[in-house]
Amino acid sequence: MIPDSFIQELLARVDIAEVVGRYVQLRKGGANLLGLCPFHNEKSPSFTVSPVKQFYHCFGCGAHGSAITFLMEHTGASFPEAVRSLASTVGLSVPEENRSPRQQAEDARRREEVSRHSQMLEMALAHYRKSLKQSPAAIRYLQERGLTGTIAAQFGLGWADADRQGLAKVFPRYDDPLLVEAGLVIESEDGRRYDRFRDRVMFPIRNARGHLIGFGGRVIGKGEPKYLNSPETPIFSKGNELYGLWEGRLAVRSEGQVVVVEGYMDVVGLAQQGVGNAVATLGTATTPTHVQKLLRASDKVVFSFDGDKAGRRAAWRALQACLPLLRDDISIRFLFLPDDHDPDSYVRAFGPEAFRACLDEAVALSRFLLDELASRHDLSEVEGRAACVHEAKPLLLAVPEGTLRLQLQHELARQVLLTSDELAGILAAAGPGPGAKPVPGRPSVPAASAPPAGQGAGDHGELPPPWEGGMVVPDDPDLGWQPAESGGEEGYYGGYPDAGSSSGYGGGQAQQGPGYGKGGGGRRNFGDRKDRGEWKGKGRGRDEGPPSLAPPPGRRPVTSLAKRLLRLLLSHPELVDEMGEQQLEVLDKGPHLHLVRDLVVLAQASGARHLGALLQAAEPDSDLALVLQQALADVMAQAELPEPQVEWEDALRRIELDALRIEQSELVRGGLADPAAKAHYLELSQRITVLNKSSAR
The missing domain is CATH 1.10.10 (Arc Repressor Mutant, subunit A)
Incomplete structure (x- = not known):
């Protein structure tokens, strides 16, 4: 395991502009660098790299991340591989955390085993691809399915002939135990060996990072089973993988959704027709692991099944796998095609636009769930x-x-x-179900009466009388984010490229009076921004905000104060260097600001001091990571503030004022019957007066 502290040291040393610049031509665009996005097709540059924030973000497809993330997404490297690659460029060696010599030796053995498995699979793939060129029957079958040589090369399709020991031509040591472990060869009880895949079109299966991990084979004539997958191996588990996720990663981003179909041919056939954002489970029911991977790829998922009973059963199992992973900001829908069509046949018969129109009309998960329940029971009867x-x-x-x-x-x-x-x-x-998980940091805020803003105790300590209504309490706590307002290879079957060809995928300071931190007292009210434009954007006023990602469906917006603070900290993580426990206690007074506090603690604990490092340090599936990702477009377009420290101090003052007024309202609601309550009320009023005076400076 690579220590988190090393990750932060590495990100502090590397220059993301230099890393991205190896693969993308960048040009100066204000404070940032611009280029054509490497993750989706575009003609006008929307891909932005910030040397200051050490972060990249595409306003077109939403791709974003640190230097580590870029290498993983663009080259298919694993996380350790990306870290080691970057470390080598800045003269760092990657340490291992808390690993005994025995554990390190086991890790090395495991890496060697995985490497050997992968090498064997790649050698087999090269053999299968070469065999396809020499099989007129296999080529004819693919052509009859409407597939060109170009798309076959893109997916690395191959052919396993009828030879029982065809792979003996590839592996001189056909008795190597690793051939069995890798799932390429079967050994019978009497010790005889033969190839697992024979007389089948071969579909290489790659994981989300592009590594070859197994195969699927389909017969082209009569025979059972129609589809045959690699067995469970140290690097392949069919219940965890999705076919086409690697090949379709760019199309998923470009289309803004991922489509789940039932078979390999559906995926390849749709890609042939220009619908490249389809994936398939590997002959198994949809699992929660599948759903997690789908939602990492896109927040919009459409399951496409046949309209018959088997298709609806598969859809129901997929729905059940989705339920524990549902969120208010994702969309999961179900498409049922006519009984006589699967996605491949439908798109060939009616074209890609007709299929996309069907996707647009897919049934929401909620509607499918409710309608299916209603269809199973007679709702006209009590029973x-x-x-x-x-x-x-x-x-x-x-x-x-x-x-x-x-x-x-x-x-x-x-x-x-x-x-x-x-x-x-x-x-x-x-009782609570497996998915019943309360949203953290959401205590209820009483909407009671309290003294109006700025109307605390007078200089003589007089107690203002209670009154009805009129108090503005902090906004409701939320977890969501509200953005700122605002073919030349048609004859390819006769001459496939080599497996490695580019034609296919193969390869604290204490408070001093009313001030907070170094800045002392604030000089303006937090909400007064008349003279300071926050955003730079073509054709927009300073305060309108940049073009931004749409707010996630079903998720309420973050409060305006929390939003400002998150933006401020993401743009200026160095602010946490001057924060102590007293400032964190002030943040605790606003229950809707728990994510802001989490961000402060994350920055302090991890040492992250720029946007890329913060995102790398955040727990991937946490509420904080989700909100930060949704805030990126705004943060990348935000102009640098001249006085971020003053902004932060004004915000803390506002938080404390809100908390004091709520506490006053609770005292008023209790009737202020005893002397202690009245004395406390006066103390609160005096503090409010001090804070108001300091903010008016």
């Missing part, structure tokens, strides 16, 4: 409605708590003639 709720309980409880789950509960309650509260009571009695 049917009760049975429907009984079946729905574990499904709803599997969904993490959030807006989507609430909406599902409301819709189901309406279907079964219950009130939302009644259904909620039934679910509560059933």
